[in-house]
Amino acid sequence: MLWVLFLLLAWAAAGVSCARLCLTSLRAADADTDVHADHAHHCHRLTLYEAAFLSGGPARVADLTLVSMARRRRLLLAHTGWATVVDPDGRDEMERSVIGAIGPGGQSRIASVRRSAATADPVRRLSDRLVAAGLAVPEAVRTSVADAVTQVRGAALGVCGLGALALMLPSQGFEEHRVLVALWFALPLVLTLSCLVIVRVEGQPCTRWASAEGVRVLGAVVERGGGDSADLVSVAVRGVGAVESAALRAAFGHR
Structure with missing residues (x-):
């Protein structure tokens, strides 16, 4: 009856992970409700940085x-993956952070510039403003929900592994007994998969970064994008893969 021990472990992993996911999701929903109760930003007009x-x-x-500076000939992005400063005077704090990430030599790898610029103070201040406006998901909430989902996925894999071990035990006598064991392990597996499906469905109004209100406001950015800014709007919403x-594209894809 060693398989019973495996079954208990499977149920414990599934129960704890699913309970954590449910509690985390409830806290995230409460936080989003509190933000919307305090802030009404239905007319908020996003900048391209905010949309990005x-x-x-x-x-x-x-x-x-990087793409904006390259289009205005303020930065040269080579297909070999190097960024070269053409105009050292940044127009805003984002551009100045990129120039600072490149360094005094005026040339650096694009990958390292992206990493440094993404963690710079201007981006953190931008994040804080969007969170305060109720448009972005707070970092603590985003991290906790992502960790809880990862734990449930791990529990699902663990249930499968424990079930496979239980079925391979030499003490299993008859084929009917193996079917019964498989059915018992199917229950915690269904529990974990159901939680993942529910989170997937219920989480559709939000993304990893934008709240439900942020998604709504983000849709207006695409509608007003046009003319010379259309390419930048595409980059902000869909990433560098949308660059014409x-x-x-080769410069960003180079490793």
Whole structure:
């Protein structure tokens, strides 16, 4: 009856992880409700930097800044993966953080510039403003929910592993007994998978970075994007893969 011990472990992993996910999701929903009760930003007009953050987080903001500077010939992005400063005077704090990330030599790898710019103070201040406006998901909530989902996924894999071990035990006598054991392990597996499906469905109004209100406001950015800014709007919302220039795509894709 060693399989019973495996079954108890499976149920413990599934129960604890699913309970944590439910509690974390409830706290996240309460936090989002409290923010919307205190802040009404239905007429908030997003900047491209804000749209980039809500769509892809700090890394997307760094990408947008690099592409914007390259389009205005303030920065040269080579297809070999190097960034070279052409104009050392940044127009805003985002551009100045990129220039600072490149360094006094005026040239650096694009990958390292992206990492440094994404963690710079201007991006953190941008994040704080969006969270205060109720448009972005707070970092603590985002991290806790992501960790809880990861734990449930791990529990699902653990249930499968424990079930496989139980079925491989030499003490299992008859085929009917193996079917019974498989059914018992199927219950915690269904529990974990159901929680993941529910989170997937219920979480659709939000993204990893944008709150439900942020998603609504973000939709207006695409509608007003046009003319010379259309390419930058595409980068902000969809990433560097939406850049029309093949040379720029090659510069960001180089490793």
